[in-house]
Each structure stands twice: as structure tokens, then as C-alpha cells.
Amino acid sequence: MERPFPTVAVVGLGTMGAGVAVAVAKSGRRVLGIEADADAAARALARIEEATAHAVQRERLTAEERTALLALITVGDRLDVAAGADLVIEELPEQLELKREVFAELDRICPPETVLATGTTALSVTRIAAATARPERVLGLHFFNPVHTMKLVEVVRTVLTSPQAAEDAAAFARDLGKEPVAAGDRAGFIVNGLLFAYLNQAAAMFESRYATREDIDAAMRLGCGLPMGPLALLDLIGIDTARTVLEAMYEQSKDRLHAPAPILGQLASAGLLGRKSGRGFYTYEAPGSSKAVAEAAAAAGTRVAGRTVTSIGVCGSGTMATGIVEVFAKAGLPVLLAARSQEKADRAKAQLAKSLERSVSRGRLAAEARDAALALVTPTGSYADLAGVDLVVEAVAEDLEVKRELFAALDKVVKPGAVLATTTSSLPVISCATATSRPQDVIGMHFFNPAPAMKLVEVVSTVLTAPDVTATVLELCAEVKKHAVECGDRAGFIVNALLFPYLNDAVRMLQEHYATVDDIDTAMKLGCGYPMGPFELLDVVGLDVSLTIEQVLHQEFREPGLAAAPLLEHLVAAGCLGRKTGRGFRDHARR
Numbered sequence: 001m002e003r004p005f006p007t008v009a010v011v012g013l014g015t016m017g018a019g020v021a022v023a024v025a026k027s028g029r030r031v032l033g034i035e036a037d038a039d040a041a042a043r044a045l046a047r048i049e050e051a052t053a054h055a056v057q058r059e060r061l062t063a064e065e066r067t068a069l070l071a072l073i074t075v076g077d078r079l080d081v082a083a084g085a086d087l088v089i090e091e092l093p094e095q096l097e098l099k100r101e102v103f104a105e106l107d108r109i110c111p112p113e114t115v116l117a118t119g120t121t122a123l124s125v126t127r128i129a130a131a132t133a134r135p136e137r138v139l140g141l142h143f144f145n146p147v148h149t150m151k152l153v154e155v156v157r158t159v160l161t162s163p164q165a166a167e168d169a170a171a172f173a174r175d176l177g178k179e180p181v182a183a184g185d186r187a188g189f190i191v192n193g194l195l196f197a198y199l200n201q202a203a204a205m206f207e208s209r210y211a212t213r214e215d216i217d218a219a220m221r222l223g224c225g226l227p228m229g230p231l232a233l234l235d236l237i238g239i240d241t242a243r244t245v246l247e248a249m250y251e252q253s254k255d256r257l258h259a260p261a262p263i264l265g266q267l268a269s270a271g272l273l274g275r276k277s278g279r280g281f282y283t284y285e286a287p288g289s290s291k292a293v294a295e296a297a298a299a300a301g302t303r304v305a306g307r308t309v310t311s312i313g314v315c316g317s318g319t320m321a322t323g324i325v326e327v328f329a330k331a332g333l334p335v336l337l338a339a340r341s342q343e344k345a346d347r348a349k350a351q352l353a354k355s356l357e358r359s360v361s362r363g364r365l366a367a368e369a370r371d372a373a374l375a376l377v378t379p380t381g382s383y384a385d386l387a388g389v390d391l392v393v394e395a396v397a398e399d400l401e402v403k404r405e406l407f408a409a410l411d412k413v414v415k416p417g418a419v420l421a422t423t424t425s426s427l428p429v430i431s432c433a434t435a436t437s438r439p440q441d442v443i444g445m446h447f448f449n450p451a452p453a454m455k456l457v458e459v460v461s462t463v464l465t466a467p468d469v470t471a472t473v474l475e476l477c478a479e480v481k482k483h484a485v486e487c488g489d490r491a492g493f494i495v496n497a498l499l500f501p502y503l504n505d506a507v508r509m510l511q512e513h514y515a516t517v518d519d520i521d522t523a524m525k526l527g528c529g530y531p532m533g534p535f536e537l538l539d540v541v542g543l544d545v546s547l548t549i550e551q552v553l554h555q556e557f558r559e560p561g562l563a564a565a566p567l568l569e570h571l572v573a574a575g576c577l578g579r580k581t582g583r584g585f586r587d588h589a590r591r
């Protein structure tokens, strides 16, 4: 096939336009750069020269390649040179009227077969196309910043875009070494549509003082493996830009979860736009700096001391219980592993031995450390043996009645002053607490799976938890090298309350035939640097588990946008639960 679009005009050579111009020239195509006036053109050319010189320094480009590349780029201030282009990519400031005017002009200037693409993030491609007499040759080409490192391009089709134009645009993107995904014309397209709703919830969570900005960010980095926390990311994107995108999303969806959190408006009005202005959710060393400065801790020095913990009990014999036992034993703490029978407890210890063995064979653990850890673990089939421990972590079945019964039993046997913790993901900690006569000693310690590898623990205090109990658990987490974040006792805590609505939005996108499973997964991995796409993650977590968490969240907040997507319910009803059953959103060939 002939290479699509040998000559490309780029209109607007700012952050995005300059990056796109370089990427296109790098593919050997001629680039006609167009700026607003002669001064802006000179500045744009300087920017392109500087960026490519930097690429040479970084050895991303040789000096010869740079020379050849620059020879392919011309920069001027006359729009009518676009007449010589096969494709025009518009990268103007995000203003609808400006874009529509330029498209109307381009429509007059360019031959009828020229394809016109807009780089808009949040404006309607359809409305931009309507300014021309060739809407079938107008589409969106949404590159990501910085263009030279981000491989993703969303190719946005309106209802009028011809399939041929969209295919050519996708082939063009591939030819630039990018990965195109197909999206329809909806505010935010795939990536921002999923990302910004989540960022908005994180801002709202901070605003309600449910957790600190550091804890929200750490929870999402460590709990989900995301490259950045949501509030730090909002600062990077720009609070004003985030608001604009959310406003556009809300305008179309009327989903309250897209209505910009009030805090975003307050920060924007105060000129606290994020990194670029030196302050947003965080304060930075200087405008444009990426280095956040520590702020004077509020009310320092009043922190209470924790209780002494020298021995631990863990209830349960499943994956989480075994993993939690491993965490404590490896840190040198004696652990009583209490299960419903001696046999179950022995089997759990054997499971633990296997896991430690794997670490040894992978060179991550010394044989002596394995032996020392195993020697610290005593399996027992009787909860009465927990009488003398200082702290109990419960990791039995995720069923409130089962947990309440266990807490009532622990209340009878465990010595006064011991801390009683639950590792529930979705049940109210307070309901465990009220099954005892000492709710002040009960707290949530939400570990992540696999517990030995995942650094995060959500420390969940109820309205009755004593401050020294919270302090005890925070100190213990530090001792066993886990990163603790503090939050209150409401559905989803930090991580699941931010993660599952995003996963649900992805399912809804699929259900509405807006984009495919593969395109959505690719878009989130390449566009946001996520370790897994939403459907990959749902298949790993289990569709039934995900549905339960979404139902709990919806029940707690009664937000219509949090209602579980019917497609998820249908798949669960059909027994498609993800990897564990061999089929979920994808077919997983059984090995």
C-alpha cells in the first residue's frame, strides 16, 4: 500500500503541534508548519530546533537524522500553504470558535480530497467538522503529551467520517510508530473519558478530608501500580485544563461524577493551577518545577503513642491469611496462625513454607531467613490459643455474619488491651467492632493481594477506634515495612472507591459499543502508563468480586453513576468470572 499522506500541514506549533511536526518529519514526510504570525513562527522553529537538539543529546536521534528531519520541516504564518498538504493536523489552543474558523478557512484552501484532523482533547469533533463542507474527511487525531514518548493516538470518527479516512489516519499513525485506537466522538474519548472521572473522584475525596493528598496518591500508586497518584497527576495536567475537560464531559453525560469537584474551581480561581503556577494540590519549588516541597505539618507533636506489639495472631487459612502471616514472620514477629481446625492451620503453614521456598529459589530470600520465619509461625486449630497475643488480624471469608461471629469469639478469649483488626475489603469495620464489647480496640488493616509483595496497607479507623489503636497499627506497618495510609470506615476505603468506578466506566464504554476491549485496554496502558488495562484487571480480580464491590459502593453512596454496568451483571450471571473460570471479558485458554 502507498504511504498515506506524504505531505502534512500542522497548524499551531505549540506543545503538541511542535511534537507532532517532529514525529511526522521523522517518518520522512514533508511538514508544512503554520503559526499565527511571523514572530510565533520564528519561536516555533526555535522550539523544534531545540527539541531535536535535545533528542540528539539524549541519543534518541543522530546529528545526521536531525539535519535530514529539519530539512523536511518548513515553518511560516500563511494558512494557504496547507493547499499543498494531503493531511492537515490542527493543534491550536482549545477554543471551539477558533478551531471552527480555521477549519472553514482550510476547507476553502485545500483540495477536496485533503483530510482535515483536529487535535482537540475535549471539544466536539462533529461541531468542528460542521464548519466545513467535507465532514466525511474530518476526524480527530488525538496525540498524547509528550508526543515523542507517548505511543498512543486516538483516531476519532464522527458519524459522518468516512471509514476510508479513518483507516488512512490509523495507517498514518502506525507509520509514525504509534499505536492507533478507534474512538467515537464523545468528550474525553477513551483515555480522558476514563481518567478524568477518576481524577475528579480523587479530588472530591481529598476535599471531603476523607484522606490526605499524600495518602490518596500513595494508595493509588502502591495499591494499583499506577505511575502517579491522582492529585499529583492533576497538578501535572493543570487544574484549569482538568476542569475544562470535566465540564465538557459533564455537558454531554450529565453524570454528576463528571461535574468538576468544587475544589478544582476554588484552586483555579485562586490561580493555583498545579505545577505550571508552582502550586495546586501540592506546592512546588518554583513555577514549572516538578519538585514538591514539604509543607509545615499541621498540629505537629500531638501524635499519641501506640501499644506494644510483640506477638501476633492471624485468623484464617486462605490466600490473604497466609500472605499476612508471611509478612509478620519475615519481619521477625512470632505469629499464631489460627484456623477452624488444626488440619487447616497445618495446611496453611505448608502453603507458607512453599511460598517462602519460591522466594529462596528465586534468590530473594536466604535459606536461613526462610527457616527463621517458619520457626516463628505456630499453627493452631483453637482460637483460645490467641489469649495472649497483642494484636489479631482477621482474614476469614468476606461474609459479615462469619466475621461478626469470629469477633464475638475473639472478644471472649483475647486479653484486654489487644488490638483486633479486620482485613475486609468491602464490609463495614464498625459492624465487626460492635460484635465485641471493646469496639475502641477494633480497626481495619486492609492488605492487598499478594500481601508479601504489595506495599500498601489501608488503616481504617471507625468512629469508635481509639487513637492509640490507630497509632499501634501505623507503627506496626512501619515495622513490617508496609506503607500505611489512613482513612475512615466507608465503602471501598481509598483504593477500591477510586478504582472500581473507573473499571465500571470501562465496562459501560464497552456495553455502549463505544470502543473495543482491546482498544480500551491498549489506550489505558499506553495513554496513562497503567500496568494493566481495565478488562485485563477485571479478569484477574474476578468479575463476581468486582460486581460485589461495585454494588457495595453504589449502596453506600447511592450515586446513579456508580450503579454496576448491566453487562458486568450479565457476565457474572452467565458464569463468566474471569481467569478463574477461563472466560471473562476475554477467553483465557486453559493451560
Ligand SMILES: NC(=O)c1ccc[n+]([C@@H]2O[C@H](COP(=O)([O-])OP(=O)(O)OC[C@H]3O[C@@H](n4cnc5c(N)ncnc54)[C@H](O)[C@@H]3O)[C@@H](O)[C@H]2O)c1
Pocket: 011, 012, 013, 014, 015, 016, 017, 034, 035, 036, 040, 044, 090, 091, 092, 093, 094, 102, 119, 120, 121, 122, 142, 143, 144, 145
Ligand atoms: N498539552 C497537552 O497535554 C495536550 C495533549 C493532547 C491534546 N492536546 C490538544 O492539542 C491542542 C493544542 O494544544 P497545545 O497544548 O499544543 O497548545 P499550545 O497553546 O501549546 O499551542 C497552540 C499553538 O497554536 C498557535 N496559534 C494560535 N492561533 C493560531 C492561528 N490562528 N494560526 C496558527 N497558529 C495559531 C499558538 O501560537 C501556539 O503556538 C489543543 O486542542 C489541546 O487540547 C493537548
